[in-house]
Structure formats: structure tokens, C-alpha cells
Amino acid sequence: MPGRVKNILFIMCDQLRWDYLSCYGHPTLLTPHIDALAARGVRFTRAYVQSPICGPSRMSFYTGRYMQSHGSNWNGIPLRVGEMTMGDYYRPLGVQTVLVGKTHMAADKEGMDRLGVDPKSIIGVRVSECGFDPYERDDGLHARGPDGTREAPPRYNRYLNEKGYSGSNPWHDWTNAAQGDRNTLASGWAMKNARKPARVKEEDSETPYMTRRGIDFIREAGEKPWCLHLSYIKPHWPYIAPAPYNDMYSAKHVIPVVRSEEEKRDPHPVLRAFYDYLISTNFSRDEVRNEVIPVYMGLIKQIDDQMGVLFNFLENGGYFKNTMIVFTSDHGDYLGDHWLGEKELFHEPSVKIPLIIYDPSHDADATRGTTCDDLVEAIDLAPTFLEAFGGNPAEQSHRLEGRSLMPLLSGQQPEKWRSHVFSEYDYSIQYGAAFKTMPSEQRLFMVADKDWKYVHAIGYRPMLFDLKNDPHELRDLGADPKFTDVCQRYAKVLSEWGLRQSQRVTRSEQQIRAMRGRAARFGILIGVWDECELADEYWVGYRGDVSV
């Protein structure tokens, strides 16, 4: 099957909330370049990540599999060696599958060692980099380790040094810090410094730098098709931006907080642990929201401006003719909604993402500028790209748990689209110490459709939200006996999901069908009493004259 597109530009932001773009309805944060992409493509209104935290969410994007299937349950938990990723699917089709930016991948060094895979070989690098060829890997958080030497400095740090930004950690000291009082460094790690301008020049900050690196790759890529994952760290914390983005917005541009006093009365025991976390208590204060959110918005505005730069380059290079462009995020940010900061739980600000897909082919002309309200999961992108490159996702359904969005992009309504979306969160590392359970039990599962959102918590009562009548998810009905039947209905859906076929990864549905009857064809004749019960052909090789 010939590919529908030549290239795919798979753009990901980090921690970009679905509703912080003007095309998704943000009233004060105008993002004209991203909106323009949406005007040329399809904007998905119900796209959900498979885990609302960077690492697991990305591993689901890259593998096309649920977290429970790929097992990389939290940041820093290595993706097991052998787990297939985008590169494994696209390279056989002749597609360079390349990374510029962040993946949050942790390599399974022990697994590679066990299998004798040299981490420095081409295969070893790909296994370590989640299947991508790393044009530039940069996870965007370059903190000092316990001994100040956590990792090899990223290329970006060298770039900064070369530009005259001094020090061993210019990422922190210039890009993620401002000048404080009396010539002190005001670290971006302290949110009270958010509105101060980062010390770096705007053009040398992370978002423009990574845009240029993406353009560098495209310029150098030659004629061979590519899938470029251009993956920005922003608007992820540290919440600090260079001028002019640091004070482009102020408290008056901040949309109202979504929370209620009722939420804090007798909350779900797991949720209670989340409430107690520093980022939740801080984001519950208006002072914090009014200082931090404007900068979060500024970082998004900067991304939008860089999308302008990028799309302009693509337009001039003729790439809009043959390149699918995808814009999305790995999860959202509570920003104080529901008394929470960060992400990790399953309210819409955390688990729902923006997703815009521009498909250059004529098949997609009918859907340009439209929205799609179908239930979509992050794991759908891997099979979508596979189909776009001319592969057949149906042949990979034993591995790829998502579904190709291609029919939706063409305006076709697939016969049986999914009825539910699933997401998971493993809180064993972050909050597990507060509970007596084993780490393996410290997990949450979300099942949602357009009506209800159900959260199963191992060892605790469920949470339940009525999305129709309580769209802001302010009332957890999970403890209300009136809704026991609703809970049971979704528990059943989750139960079926838990029993799904996810690990028979070495044989496809088609291959299983082809194996039927194989034993007899290979001369393994089971349960026969008399030879006449099977046709003569089966006995070839089993007859003979013993006197010969």
C-alpha cells in the first residue's frame, strides 16, 4: 500500500493543557499559528492520554500500548527491552524515525545486557532512545544531581556556553533563573520568581532553540521519508519565561479556577494524599495562580510564535504538500483546579490533551477545519502514522492497542469506534509511602465515555463523575450508594479491559488464523482411532512395508 503522506512531523508539548489554546476556547491566550493548523486539519475534542504523567504517557504514545501493557509505569521506569516502538514499525517502510527533544525514556540497561545488546550500537541506541534515532535528545530538565553531576550536559548547555552564558549549568542559571535582589540568582524552581524574566535571551531559550534543531533536521533529511518527533519541554515547569513572554499576561487574563469546597469534604483517600502535596497547596492559593498561570500562558504563546516560524519554514519548503503535521501534548496541568497542581489524576485538565492533525492528502479535504468529538486515545497515533506511511495497522493489532484515526481524518465514521477511553496512574513512587499497600497495588484506572468518568482505585472505593450533569467534575459520586449500579457498569468494562489480549506480541490475528489446522498438516494426527477417519494424504510418510 503506498503511503498517504511522505513525512510526519509529530510535535509534542509537555504539560500543555487542552484548553490553553484559543482554538480550544481559551478567551485571552491567542494562539493564531496553532489555530491555523487546526483550520487546515482536524481538531479532536476528546483526546485522552493513557497516563497523566510524562514518562508513561509518552511510552504509550510511542508504543501504541496501554501502560499496563508496556509496563513503564512512571518516570524513570525503563521501557523493557523488546517492547516495540514507532521506529520499529516505520523503519521497515523506509522512514527515518527521528527525535528532536524530549521522550522521558529510561533505557532498560539490565535487559540489554542480558540480551547482549551493546548500548552504543545502532540497535542499542534505538532501544535506549525508545526507538528513535536521536538527532537531539533533550528531556528538558537538567537539574544538578546529589553530587552535581547527574548526567552528561545536554547539547543545549554547550550551546549556551558557546553563546557566552557561563557556568556548568547554564540551563538553570540562565534559561530557568532570573536575576533576584542584590545580584542573587532567582531560581525558576521557586514559583514566586515566575514572573521575573529569565536571564537568557528569548532566541536562546529552549523553545526557539528546539524549533531550530527541528528545522536543521528537516533541512538535512534529504529525500528519504521521515517521521520527526519534535518534542518541546515547555510549558512544563520550571514556570519561567524570557522577556517578553514573562509579562505578556497578568492575573486579569487568567481564567477562573474550577474547584468547590465540597471536593475537600471527605475526599477519596488517594485524592487526599494528592491534596497534601506542596504543589497542590501552593496552587490552591490565588496568589500563586495569579503569578504562575500568566507565565504558563507566556510559555504557550512562545510555542505558538515558534509554530509560526516552523510552519513558515514548512510552507516555504513545500512540506505542507506531503507532510502530516500533528500537534499535541503528553498531559495537562491542574493549575489549581480541583485544589491540585501538576497532573497525574483524571480530571479533564490533567488527562485530556489538545490534538490537532493536519493531513495533506486529498482524502482529508472534507474534514479541514472541523472538530471530531469521538473518543480518542494517545495510543491511536502510532497506528495512525503506520497507516499514513502505507503500513497496515490491522496486521499489528496484537501489539498496537490504539486504532488508526485515518477514517476520522477522512470524515468516515468507522463501523465500531471505541466506546470508552482508559487511563492509568501508578502513585507508588510519588505518594506510595503514605499508604500501607505494596507498590504494585498503588494504581488507579480510569474508564470514561461521554457520560461518566469512573476511577478504580485498588483497595479503595471508586471515584465517579457525571460528565453530563457535572461537566466540571466537582462532585465525586463514587461513595454514593445511589450510583452503585453505574459504578458496577464501568467496573465491568474495566474488568473486560484487564483481561484483554496484550502480550501475545509475537503472533498477529492473521497469523493465528493461519495456524489453524497446522498440526495435522504437519503430520501431527490427534485423536484418530482408525486411519480411515482421516484422508489418505495425512498418512503419507506413515505407511510402509516393514519387510522391505
Add this chain to the structure above:
Amino acid sequence: MPGRVKNILFIMCDQLRWDYLSCYGHPTLLTPHIDALAARGVRFTRAYVQSPICGPSRMSFYTGRYMQSHGSNWNGIPLRVGEMTMGDYYRPLGVQTVLVGKTHMAADKEGMDRLGVDPKSIIGVRVSECGFDPYERDDGLHARGPDGTREAPPRYNRYLNEKGYSGSNPWHDWTNAAQGDRNTLASGWAMKNARKPARVKEEDSETPYMTRRGIDFIREAGEKPWCLHLSYIKPHWPYIAPAPYNDMYSAKHVIPVVRSEEEKRDPHPVLRAFYDYLISTNFSRDEVRNEVIPVYMGLIKQIDDQMGVLFNFLENGGYFKNTMIVFTSDHGDYLGDHWLGEKELFHEPSVKIPLIIYDPSHDADATRGTTCDDLVEAIDLAPTFLEAFGGNPAEQSHRLEGRSLMPLLSGQQPEKWRSHVFSEYDYSIQYGAAFKTMPSEQRLFMVADKDWKYVHAIGYRPMLFDLKNDPHELRDLGADPKFTDVCQRYAKVLSEWGLRQSQRVTRSEQQIRAMRGRAARFGILIGVWDECELADEYWVGYRGDVSV
């Protein structure tokens, strides 16, 4: 931790029904050597396989993981590259982990190729051989393929040729065939030939040959500890035995069939497909049972005699002092019970196995000759052996889903032993064509305890057996509304099982705990508003005089 034993001899029969040994109560089939082992060890009365068919069952034995976790769902479905097996656990402890006989392993060639693992390298061979060093691999079924050349001839065939048994497939023509009328070959594939003596001399038949090969390995093994998997094909079909075992038993020695007319009235739709299979219809005939079962018994008697040879060798070599000896099977055989032949479903004759463990250490003196009625699974052996060799199964609980039986061998009652056993069967290859569902949906799940056995069938009603009041499992209560609540109770247990943590294989429970708080230790400071909210130590590296 020093090992409790030096060596482990892990003996497996194929298709040996739990109750076809005199120590398990068979009235006419006397197995004194196996009984003697039981008299020196512990005999488990409720040991269940994780799938009642060779390949998946064995993969569960060797990986210590449920079928849904390892994904090798049927014979011939490769175990995915990277899935850890006994050898991966024991070799780091200095233990040679070696195979003599059958594993039913299919290598994941595609996965090895993807990772650049050379199938001929030491690692590649182990990956291909399910983690064992193959002293002699022999899956025991050497049929002719469609073109008569299915596989390289096994060493056993060369052995037979050297002994003067002629032909390209002496496995079939001599060991698994008899002489028929007028000098024709009477193939063992036709069960009507069962009682005829195989053409091979008894000493050259498979069971004594493989015993000698096991002894060969032990003789050559030297001082280095070993785990030898000595894995016999018998009493698996073809049901044919050399003299004198072919007519050592007759119809009068056959225990009564267990079945009822009620079973065939409106049976479960999946069960109905099994009833229609040739081996079921044949084994439902008394003529077949009376001819075949005596030979099945003879094959077991031969195994017992060979156990005599083997144990005698071990005794003379002093191995009983330092070697754990395990005797078990990969599943049972219906032999006409419940109107079925073969195995695959979850009645006790199929899913329950004999399991005898002799532990040479003094810790086990208290349990010698006793039985253990606790619920045991095949996946328990991998962690048991690990502990016996001095490893710590608790550190592998993120991979090994079974539990070490060591406390039970020492006569201790573990604090929380498992309350249920689980088994699975994927009928997509064998019977799937009879159903409209997708292969991935064609799966069954069993949950059992000492009271009930519940079988979940995707897309169909469950099956349910009352083990207390109907120990022969003759009445399927799964469609009876009176037992809906019982079904729901077990469905809930299965649901929890389905959501278990099974794929986070790169980090252990202990490692998860150690990761807690790591972000801050590495200088990633989340949600801080004011520097004073965190101790000074966290800010090291983030402060400075910008005027310097």
C-alpha cells in the same frame, strides 16, 4: 544467602494425569519409585497448571508468570524475546541451567532479529531454548511436515539409526509404530494400534533413552551446581508402548469413566465445540478407552521404572544429599472423562497435576512423606528453585508471579497464602474457526479455590462447578440464576487478577520504594513557591551571585 540445595533435578512428564500414580490413589497402576520419592518429600494435592496445554503451561513453569503475562498463548507461539526464564534467574547464582528433553519453546526469531541477537550465539541459543542450555532438546513429536522435512532430525533419530533402526523417521517407524497385518506399518497415530507393541526395543524407546541422557549430563556436570530440566514426552500421545509395557494392563485395570448424560444437555457453547472434536468423540467410546488407557498406564509404568533407574543412580552418586528432586507434569489428560479427550479445559483431570518435591535439607525433615493441600500453581516452581539456590524471590516479585513453596516444604504455614488459583486457555487456533469472534477474544479463564471452580468465557456465559458438593464436576451451574452471586464473586476475583501488575518488569518493589523522593534529591524541585519551603540543601547549585 547460601543455597539450601546444590542442585535441582526438575523432572517433568507430559500429559501425566494427577491421579495416575499410586501415591495419588490409582488403584491398579502401581508406581513404587515415584511413591518412594513422595515418601521422602511433599506431595501436593492441589497443584494447577496455568494453561492446560503443553506450550503455554511450560512457558509459565519456566517464566514463573501467568500466560496472560508471558503471552505465549499456544503451542508454537514464540515466547517474546526478553521474557526472563529460569536460566536468567539461576545462572547469576552460578547454576548451570540445562535441558534434557522437551520444552515446546518456539523462538522469537523476529524479535531476536530486531534486537540483533544472533540465534547461534550463546545468548541467542538460550533465548531460543527458553533460557536453558540444551544438552539435548527433544520435543518428542517428530512428525513429517507437509514436505516430509519439518525439522532437523533429533539426536534420538540418529541414535535409532545407529542402533540399526532404519529409515528417515525411525521415531515414527520404530518407536511410535507397531507391525500391522501383512507386514504393514501400524502407525501409533491411529489409536486402534495402541495395544500393539512398538517395534523398538524397550531400552531404545524414548523414556529410557532420555533417562540415560539425563544421567549423562549429571555425570559430566562436574562440581558446578546445576538445575537440570529432565523433560519426558511420555505418556503423551502417540499412545503406543514397547513390550512389555504395551500389554501390562488391560480393560480390567481401567478406572471408571467420569461423565454424565446431563453434561451433554445444553452445554456451554465453547464446551460444545470441544465435544465435537475427533479425540472427544473417540474417547467417549468404551472401546477406545479400554484399548488406549491400558497403554497410557503402561507408558507411566515405564516412567516409574525409569525413575527407579534414575533414583538408583542418584542414590549411588550421593545426590540425594544435596539435590532437590521435583516430579511433575505439564497438564493431564481427559481420557474420556466428561466426554472429552486431550486436555485444554479446566476439569481436574486436565488442569490439575501431580507435584512431588523432595528437599534434601534438614529444614524439610518435618514434612517428609506428608501431603500439602494448599493451592499451588505451576508458576511457584521458578521462585521455589530461586530460593533453594540462595536467591531472594521477593526481589523478583515484579516478574515472578508465583510464590516460593519453600515455607510449605519446611512445614511452615505462610502468613497469607494464595486464596485462588488461575488458569487460562486460548482456543483461537484449535477451535477458533468455529466461532465468529476475533482470535484475541477466544480465551477462557479459570478461577478456583477449594469450594468452587469458575470459568470466564469472553463473550459467553460462565461455567461454574461446586467442588464441595460435586467433586467430579458433573454439573455446570454457570447458567443457573441461583448461582449468579457465586459467579459474581469469582468474576470479581478474576477482575482484580486482570488488573494485576505484571509488566513493570524493569523495576522491583524494592527499587520502586527507593525511587521515592528521588526527584528532589536529584534537584528537581516541584511545586515550591518560596525557597524557604525546602531545606537549604535542596538549593545547593541553584544559588549564586550573578555579578560574579
